[in-house]
Amino acid sequence: MSRLAPQGAGRLCKVCRHAIARRSYATTSNDGWETVIGLEIHAQLRTRRKLFSEAKLSYDAPANTHVGLFDAAFPGALPVLDLNAVRLSILTALVLQCNINSRSTFDRKHYFYHDIPAAYQITQHYNPIARSGKLQISAGEYGSSRDISVGIQQLQIEQDTAKSQQVGGDRLVDLNRAGTGLMEIVTDPDMRSAEEAGAFVRKLQALLRRVGSGDGDMEKGNLRIDANVSVNRPGEPFRTRCEIKNLNSVRFLQQAIECERKRHIAHYTSSSSPLERETRGMNELTGQTYSLRLKEDAEDYRYMPDTNLPALVIPPSYTEKLRTELPEMPWQTSSRLREKYSLAQKELDTLLALDEFTAGGAQYFEDVVQGLDKPGLARRSLNLIVHDTLGGLNRLGRSWSPLVIPAQLMREIVLGLDDGTVSGSTAKTIISHLTSLHPHKPRPTTLEPLLIQLNLQSKPTSSADLEIWCQRAIQAVPTAAAAVKDGKLSVVGRLIGEVMAVSQGRADPKKARQVLLRLLK
Amino acid sequence: MRSTCCRRAAAQTIAARTSAIHPVPYSWVNPDAPGPSSGPLAGRAIAIKDNISYISSPTSCSSLILQDYNPPYSATCVESLVEAGAHITGQTKMDEFGMGSQTTHLPPHYTPVHNPASPSPGEPPRSAGGSSGGSAAAVAEGSCWAALGTDTGGSVRLPASYCGVVGLKPSYGLISRHGIVSYADSLDCVGILAKTTDITRQVFSILSHPDEKDMTCVSSSSRKLANEILDSHQSKITPTSTHPLIGIRIGLPLQTHLPAPHVQTPPSLLEHLQSLGATLHPVDIPSFKMALPAYYVLASAEASSNLGRYGGGWVGSKIGDNEGEFVGESGEERRKRIRSGRFGPEVKKRILAGTYALSADEFNNTYLKALHLRSTLRRQFNSIFRIPHPLRPSHTAPTKGIDILLHPTAFRTAPLLDSSTERGQSEYLQDLLTVPASLAGLPALSVPAGKLNDGWPVGMSLTGQWGMEDLIFRIAEGVEKWDKTR
Structure with a gap:
C-alpha cells in the first residue's frame, strides 16, 4: 500500500x-x-x-x-x-x-x-x-x-x-x-x-x-x-530519514531526492534541533516535496493473519524448476553479445530495448548473424538493424518486429554486401521498401524475389556496355587494376564495386568479375 | 423495498403455519411454492440462516447495517441444496452477525424467537439458543425438514441442545464458506440442524465437497485420505448386531464434568453405550478451560476485521430518506454515523474488543497468546484421539487413545428469554463447552439426550477427530436409541 x-x-x-x-x-x-x-x-x-x-x-x-x-x-x-x-x-x-x-x-x-x-x-x-x-x-x-x-x-x-x-x-x-x-x-x-x-x-x-x-x-x-532519504556527514551514523510517497517517474524520483537532500542539509546547517521524521509528498509542478504528516501520527494497521x-x-x-526457466537478463545478454561480437554499447542498448519482454531484438540479431563468423559482419548486421531498419521505421512512426525484415533475408543482404553482389544502394532500397510496407503484408524470406519485384536485379545488359563499364572502372582505380594484374584476385571486389557505381547498379557483378579478370589477364 | 415486503410476507405466511402465540423464527419466508424437483433432497423444505447468501432473498445477518442488502449470488452450500432438489423455505433469525448465544441480539423491529420445546403451554418463553436460534426453532417447530446454521463457537450446537434437535458443526474445511457472511473466518463453519441424525447425515453428504471458491475448503484428496483413515479404523472394530458400538472408546473429558445443578451426562446413557459395546475412559484436556478466553479474543479480532467493510460507502451504507441532512459530512463522519447507529451493542462491543486485541501494543499479549492457546489445545486434542489427524500426517496417534469425546453440549437448559440476569457475562459462559471443538476445527454434533428436571431438553455433544463425521453419526444414533427408549 x-x-x-x-x-x-x-x-x-x-x-x-x-x-x-x-x-x-x-x-x-x-x-x-x-x-x-x-x-x-x-x-x-x-x-x-x-x-x-x-x-x-x-x-x-x-x-x-x-x-x-x-x-x-x-x-x-x-x-x-x-x-x-x-x-x-x-x-x-x-x-x-x-x-x-x-x-x-x-x-x-x-x-x-x-x-x-x-x-x-x-x-x-x-x-x-x-x-x-x-x-x-x-x-x-x-x-x-x-x-x-x-x-x-x-x-x-x-x-x-x-x-x-x-x-x-x-x-x-x-x-x-x-x-x-x-x-x-x-x-x-x-x-x-x-x-x-x-x-x-x-x-x-x-x-x-x-x-x-x-x-x-x-x-x-x-x-x-x-523513497526514504536522509543525509549525514561521512563516517557518522545515519540521520533522520523522510519518506516521499508515490513517485511516478524516474525524473520525479530524482527531483524529490535532490529536493530532500537540500532541505535536510539546509536544516542541519541552520538549526541544532533534530529533523522531524515525516512522510512527504512531491509536487510535480514545482519539483518540491511537502509534508503530508509526521511519523508519530502514523496509523496502527492492526496486522492480522488472513485465515x-x-x-x-x-x-x-x-523453486528450482523456476530457476531453470529464468531467461537471460538484458544486462547478461548485453555483455555476452558485446564480448562475442565486439559490438558498440549504444547500438546494443537500442537492440535490447526493442522488445524488453521477450528479448526479441537480441534474438533477431542472433538469428541474422548465426554462422556469420567473418569479423565485422555482426557489427554490419547490427548497424543495418539499428540504423537502417529502425531509422526507417521511426521516420514512419512504425514499430519494430522481427517480421519487418525476416532474419534470413537480412542475412542475405549482409552476405551480399560483403561479397559485393548487393550494392549499398540496393540494400538501402530494399530496407526502405520493407520498412514502408504495411506491417501485416507478407514479406519474402529470400532476396531474389525482392530484387525482381523492385527491379534491382543485375539487368541483362549488352556485353558491350559491360566492357565499357569495366574499362572505366580499371581507369578509375588503376592501383587495384595493377594489383589484380599481379595476381591479387581478392582486390577484384574493389573493381566490381566501381563497375556497379559506374553502371548505377545495372551491371551483373558476377559477369563484371569475369570481364574484369579477362581484361586484366 | 423488497426486504420489508418480504418480512411482512414472512410474518403472514408463518402465522398460518405455526402457533400464533410463538413469534416466528423466520426473517424471510420464500413466497414461491416449491416447484417440481428431483435429486436426493427432492421436495425437502430447508431453511437457511440469515447470514447465508441466497440470491432470491435479502441477507441481513439480523443487522440494520445490512437491512436492504440483497446478495447478487448464492452461497455454494445453498446451490448444492437447490441442485439436490431442496426447496429453500426461508431465512431464519439469528444473533446479529452470529454474535450471541440466545438469538436476542436482533434489530428492534424483529419479534423474538421462542424456543418451541416448551414442556407446557403455560411456561414463560425461553430462548432457542444462538446464534442459529431461528434455524433450531424452525426445525423444532416442524416448519422445515432441516435447516442450515453457522457455528463459530457453538452457534449450531447450543440452540440444538436448547431446542431438542440434532445440530452438527462439521470439521472445519469440509463445507464451503463461499457466501457465508464472515464473522470469524478461522472458526466459521456451516452447520446442519435436523430432527434426527439420519437427516443430518443426508444433508451433510450433499454439502461436503470441495469448492474452488473457498481456499480453506479441503481438496478431494484430503477427503479421500480422511475416509481411508476412518475405513481402516472401522475395519478393526466391526460392529455386531447386539453390540453396534463394540470396540468404540469413548472419552469423558474431566474438564466438562460440572457439579449439579449443571447438566451432567446421564449415567443411564453411559450404561446404554456400554451395553452397546463401547468402553468409557476419562480424559484430561487441561487447555479446555483456556478455550473460552482464547476463543473470544480470536473471534472478536477477526470480527473487527471482517466488519470493517460495513458503512464505508460500499456495503451497508443505505442512503436513507433523511440523507439530505448529512450533506457535506466527510467520509469519516459518515462512517462513524452509520457504524454507530446501525451496529447493535453486542457487535460494537466485540468490534471494540477485537480492535483492541489487534492494536500494536496489545497484539503480542492478547492475539498471539490466544493463538498459542489454540495450538496447545489442538495438540492436546491430537494426543487423546487414537485416530490420526488426516491433515497432520506427521503426528502419531496414541494407540490407547479414544475415538470420540462425549460431554453435555451446554451446562444448562434454555434460559428464560426476558430475564435480564441471564444476559451479559453468563451469555458468554454458555459457549464454555462448545468452543474447544471450534478452536480445534473438529467435528462436533449435539444430539438430544432427554430432559432436565425443568422439562426442557438437553443435548449431548460428540466430538471426533477431523473428518470423522461418519463415526460421530454412528455413535449419535446409539444415543438416539437410548433417548427413544426412555
Missing part, C-alpha cells in the same frame, strides 16, 4: 535497517554531505486476472467494469489466490537473488478509506514470499557512475487499491484496479545519489519486463516508488 505511512509504532519496520550505517566514502558530494536512499517499490504483477478474484485486469476500461465480488468486498466472497502471480513473484525474487520462503503467509492491513472496500489490504507482513536479495549495478550501467550492490530486504505479494479521484464535491472510485496483484520490493538504504536511485529503478524495470512479471510502466501507475488464505507452501523443487 503506497498511500499511507508504512508502520504503526512498535512493529517490524521495513526500513529499520536504515539505522545500521554502511559506509561508502566515495559517494560524498563536494558539499561534505552524504545522501542515503532506500526505496520501496510497488510493481503491478503482469497477470491476466486479479490477485484474489477472477476479474480481468484492465488499464483503461470504463470505470467499475472489471470487479469481482471479492474486489468489492461483498459479504461472503472469499479470496482465491492467482497462482500465476505467485510464480511471477518467485521468478522476480530469484533474479533479485532472494531466499524464497518455503512457507509464506498472508496478512490483513487494516485502515478505513474509500479506495479499499474491505477496509483491509491483503499483504504479506509477517512472512513475505522472499527476503534478503540484492541487485548489482555496474558503473556505467543505467546511468550509475559506480559499482553498487543494492540489498533487497524483502519482496511481498499484496493487493492494489481502487483508484479514486475528486470531481467537484464528489469522490469517485473506480474498482477496476482494486485487488490487482502487486509486488512490494523493499531495498536496503544502499543508494547514495539520485543517479543511483534512478539506475536501480531502470534496471528493475528491465528485470521485470524480461521476467514478464511487470511492465514497469510508471506513467500508467503500474510501478510506483516511495481465508492457507499458508503458501513452496516446495524447493518448484
